[in-house]
Amino acid sequence: MPDVTPDLEARIRARLAEEPGAVLDHVARDLGVTPAAVIRCLPVEEARxxxxxxxxxxxxxxxEWGEVTMIVHTDDVILEAKGCVPRGKKAHxxxxxxxxxxxxxFKYDACAMIAFVSRKLFTSDTRSIQFFNRQGGCMFKIxxxxxxxxxxxxxxxAHFEALRDRLADAA
Known part of the structure; x- marks a missing residue:
């Protein structure tokens, strides 16, 4: 994933402080960085x-968690599907x-980073798992x-926090 200069990191952190409920994809677009770069600038209590x-x-x-919302967010579309994630398997x-x-x-081997995000979006508390490719783009979110x-x-x-803590602590 592309590196972010200290100056750009400071700008990202300032923007996040000014707009704590901002859509992270919009922050990335406005500052000309990848969504992964923005995630990496969130405080540890908001993103692991x-x-x-x-x-x-x-x-x-x-x-195993029941109904969730899967989101694919591009510049032109925010596609949401609400339902249970089926058990998947690797093939081809x-x-x-x-x-x-x-x-x-899903091209699973394209996934370079996964973020467990706990933050407000607009005014609502959210928890999401966001999957990022090697270029720092967000593949999808749950x-x-x-x-x-x-x-x-x-x-x-409870499941989210247990999985996050177990995997982040293993790293």
Whole structure:
């Protein structure tokens, strides 16, 4: 992933301090950096990063958590699919999910970094797992689900935190 100069890192951190609920992809676009560079500038209580080699382990764990929201965010589209992550498997160079509404084929060996993100988005608390390629672009995100009162599901938060802590501590 491309390196960020100390001056640019200071600008990213200043922007995040000014707009604590900002969409990270927009911060990256506005400052001309990758989304991964922005993630790396978040305080440790907001983002813990692990190696992309944990891709399959994380995806299999998420398959046990119930309904989540998977997001693919490009410059032109924010695509959301709400549902359960199906158990996937590797074949033909892809990690394959055969399910609906969440399904697809992921080039798992392109994943260089995975971030466990705990922060406000606009005014709502969120927890997400974000997958980044070698160029620092975000491949996709998995956001934890919410209950009928729009609160994060406590069971998913517990699973998220346990997985994050176990993998980040192993690094």
């Amino acid at each position: 990063v692990v190696d992309g080699a944990y891709f399959e382990e994380i995806m299999l764990a998420c398959a 160079g892809y990690y394959n999910l055969h399910g609906a509404p969440i399904g697809g084929h 956001y934890l689900g919410r209950d009928e009162k729009r609160n994060l599901r406590e069971d998913q938060v």
